[in-house]
Amino acid sequence: xxxxxxxxxxxxxxxxxxxxTLMRIHLGERDKYHGQPLxxxxxxxxxxxxxxxxxxxRAIMGFGASARLRTDRxxxxxxxxxxxxxxxETEERIQxxxxxxxxxIGGGLITLEAVRVIVYRPETSAPPAQE
Amino acid sequence: MRLIWYVALGGAAGSALRYVVATWIQARSGGPxxxxxxxxxxxxxxxxxxxxxxxxxxxxxSPEMRALLTTGVIGGYTTFSTFTYETAALLEEGDWRRxxxxxxxxxxxxxxxxxxxxAGARELLAIRRA
Numbered sequence: 001x002x003x004x005x006x007x008x009x010x011x012x013x014x015x016x017x018x019x020x021t022l023m024r025i026h027l028g029e030r031d032k033y034h035g036q037p038l039x040x041x042x043x044x045x046x047x048x049x050x051x052x053x054x055x056x057x058r059a060i061m062g063f064g065a066s067a068r069l070r071t072d073r074x075x076x077x078x079x080x081x082x083x084x085x086x087x088x089e090t091e092e093r094i095q096x097x098x099x100x101x102x103x104x105i106g107g108g109l110i111t112l113e114a115v116r117v118i119v120y121r122p123e124t125s126a127p128p129a130q131e
Numbered sequence: 132m133r134l135i136w137y138v139a140l141g142g143a144a145g146s147a148l149r150y151v152v153a154t155w156i157q158a159r160s161g162g163p164x165x166x167x168x169x170x171x172x173x174x175x176x177x178x179x180x181x182x183x184x185x186x187x188x189x190x191x192x193s194p195e196m197r198a199l200l201t202t203g204v205i206g207g208y209t210t211f212s213t214f215t216y217e218t219a220a221l222l223e224e225g226d227w228r229r230x231x232x233x234x235x236x237x238x239x240x241x242x243x244x245x246x247x248x249x250a251g252a253r254e255l256l257a258i259r260r261a
Contacts, residue, residue, distance in 0.1 A: 068158060073220040074165050075213040076154050 016052050016120035021094045025085040025101070026109040028070075029058060033104050039083045041104060046087055049097065052120065057084045065107055088115060134198045141203015149208045164229060165217040168210065169237055175209035176241040180248020181255075188256055 031038035039056045046054045061071040062082035072078045087094070094112060101110065152174075153167035160166045182200050186192040214237055221230035 069161065071163065073163060073224075074157060074167070074217055075210075076150065076167060077157055 016088065016090075017117045020088050020115055020117050021091045022113050022115040023087045023089070023094050023097075024111045024113070025087075025105070026064060026111075027083045027085065027105065028064075028080045028107070029083050030080040031083075031106060031108070038104065038106075039085050042085050042101065045100065045104075046097070051087060051093065051097070052089050054085060054087045057086070058082070059084065064109065088117060132195070134195065137195050137199040138203045138206070141199040141201075142207035145204035145207025147207075148204070149210065152208075165214075165233060168213050168217060169233065169240075172209050172211075172214060172237055173240050173244045175205050176244035177248045177251070179205040179209070180245035181251040182248075184249050184252035185255055188252065189259065 025042065027038055029037070029039075033041035043054045043056060059082035061069075061073070063069045064082070070077050070081050072081060089097075098110070149171050153171045155167075156170050157165070157167035179201055182205070183197070186197045186200070214233075218230050218233055221227075221233060
């Protein structure tokens with residue numbers, strides 16, 4: 001597999017293609033860090049450090065270590081829906097950020113898994129649409 | 132003081148009470164059936180039936196206190212919109228059996244609760260007059 005050929009054109013932040021690590025952080029929608037939503041604080045931290053990217057999902061149902069059910073089907077149980085933050089980076093960079101994330105996260109779950117990145121490029125470097 | 136302030140004060144307390152009661156019940160039920168809202172609406176119906184019937188038959192309870200307890204506290208405590216939201220969510224998932232059970236129980240048991248409240252008010256008034 002190795003690094004994909006066309007991916008290293010101008011404008012690409014860094015070659016991310018190849019064997020990388022996916023970090024997944026499970027939180028609650030109402031978790032806070034210094035008064036702002038925790039997921040936003042994590043995304044901002046990753047962006048400040050020029051990590052490759054991050055995506056936040058809000059889930060429709062779930063429960064965690066507290067065993068408290070959350071679901072968008074019931075009004076009062078929809079007030080703290082599950083949030084998942086995903087970030088794909090090199091194993092070293094993921095390991096480097098973990099000590100910073102740990103004190104930010106109160107209750108939660110962090111998992112790492114091996115992934116293979118096929119495409120990573122900004123929109124502007126996309127090739128013209130093919131017919 | 133205008134009646135609206137009594138309503139506002141009671142509403143603040145009643146909606147906070149619903150938050151506490153419904154969350155507590157739902158956390159213990161564990162399932163996806165909206166039992167928290169159901170119990171809130173049924174218990175609110177009993178209390179409103181009792182308080183309003185009692186208050187209207189007894190001059191001891193002022194209009195201000197009535198506005199606070201009924202329109203305010205019970206108005207904030209019970210919720211029709213949450214009932215319809217949760218019913219719609221069940222129907223959206225095609226869970227029409229739970230939806231029908233929820234609608235049936237909410238309407239029938241709440242209505243029975245109101246009559247139970249009336250009966251309670253009658254008992255209280257009888258004790259007062261004795």
